[in-house]
Amino acid sequence: MKNIVLILFLSLFFVSCLDYTQYVTIDEDKNVTVVAIVTVSKSLIELAAYSEGYENAVPDYYYEEILKDMENEARDSYPRNFKFKHINNDNEIGLYVNGIIKERDITEDINSLLPVRNGNKFSFMPFKDSQNTSEYKEYESMYSSMKMKLIVSKDYIPTVSSCYLSSYDDIKDVNVYDLKDAFLIEIPIFSGIDSPVLYIEL
Numbered sequence: 001m002k003n004i005v006l007i008l009f010l011s012l013f014f015v016s017c018l019d020y021t022q023y024v025t026i027d028e029d030k031n032v033t034v035v036a037i038v039t040v041s042k043s044l045i046e047l048a049a050y051s052e053g054y055e056n057a058v059p060d061y062y063y064e065e066i067l068k069d070m071e072n073e074a075r076d077s078y079p080r081n082f083k084f085k086h087i088n089n090d091n092e093i094g095l096y097v098n099g100i101i102k103e104r105d106i107t108e109d110i111n112s113l114l115p116v117r118n119g120n121k122f123s124f125m126p127f128k129d130s131q132n133t134s135e136y137k138e139y140e141s142m143y144s145s146m147k148m149k150l151i152v153s154k155d156y157i158p159t160v161s162s163c164y165l166s167s168y169d170d171i172k173d174v175n176v177y178d179l180k181d182a183f184l185i186e187i188p189i190f191s192g193i194d195s196p197v198l199y200i201e202l
Contacts, residue, residue: 018146019094020189022126024114025153025182030103032156034114038070039087039094063093070095078113115152115200122157124150124198126187146189152200153182160185162201174198 023035042058045066049058067086074095075084082099101110108116108123115122126148160183165172177184187198 021149021151022114023151023153023182024156026103026156032101032103032106032114034082034097034099034101036097037087037094038074038097039092041092042090045093063088067093067095115150115157115198120202122200122202124187124200125196126150126198127189127196148187148189150185150187150198151179151182152185157183157200157202159202160200163199165196165198167196172196 018038018040021037024032026032042063045063046058049062067088071084071086074097075082078097079099079101082097085096087094087096101114106114106116108118110116111123112125115124160176163174163176163185165174165188172188174188175186177186185198185200
């Protein structure tokens with residue numbers, strides 16, 4: 001599958017004004033719900049449009065074309081049953097994506113989509129294969145403070161004793177916040193680690 005974060009964050013030059021939040025929970029029937037919200041500021045899109053010759057108002061079709069491109073690329077990163085909704089208001093445009101995966105269908109092959117359990121820890125690779133791209137290298141130093149917000153319900157991950165990004169030769173701790181019924185994990189988009197894996201230890 002194509003990498004959703006790479007597509008939505010790195011394929012657009014206005015990457016610094018993107019916001020990415022993902023929510024994961026599980027119900028009593030072992031259905032895992034994944035919700036992703038990706039938005040980009042319209043003010044920066046207007047700057048891009050101005051550079052292309054749109055000196056006055058940005059036409060609606062300009063936003064619609066961006067949304068169609070985002071959705072078309074993102075669909076390759078999610079299971080077919082996932083639903084997509086366009087976000088288009090006065091301040092931003094983006095995608096609202098949601099779907100359900102049976103717990104029995106969760107394997108390490110989809111750990112780029114959500115944290116997957118293996119023993120006493122979960123692994124998550126939202127940036128799989130992105131670090132070796134030219135786009136990633138170009139933006140890495142400029143936007144090192146960018147973060148992905150991962151919200152995981154305690155029904156899915158009940159406790160967090162340790163949380164960190166790791167590769168073959170480096171480890172970096174990440175921020176985890178207890179939201180009473182969920183954990184908020186802030187994952188750096190540009191961590192400076194090659195092929196990082198997020199590990200969440202129980």
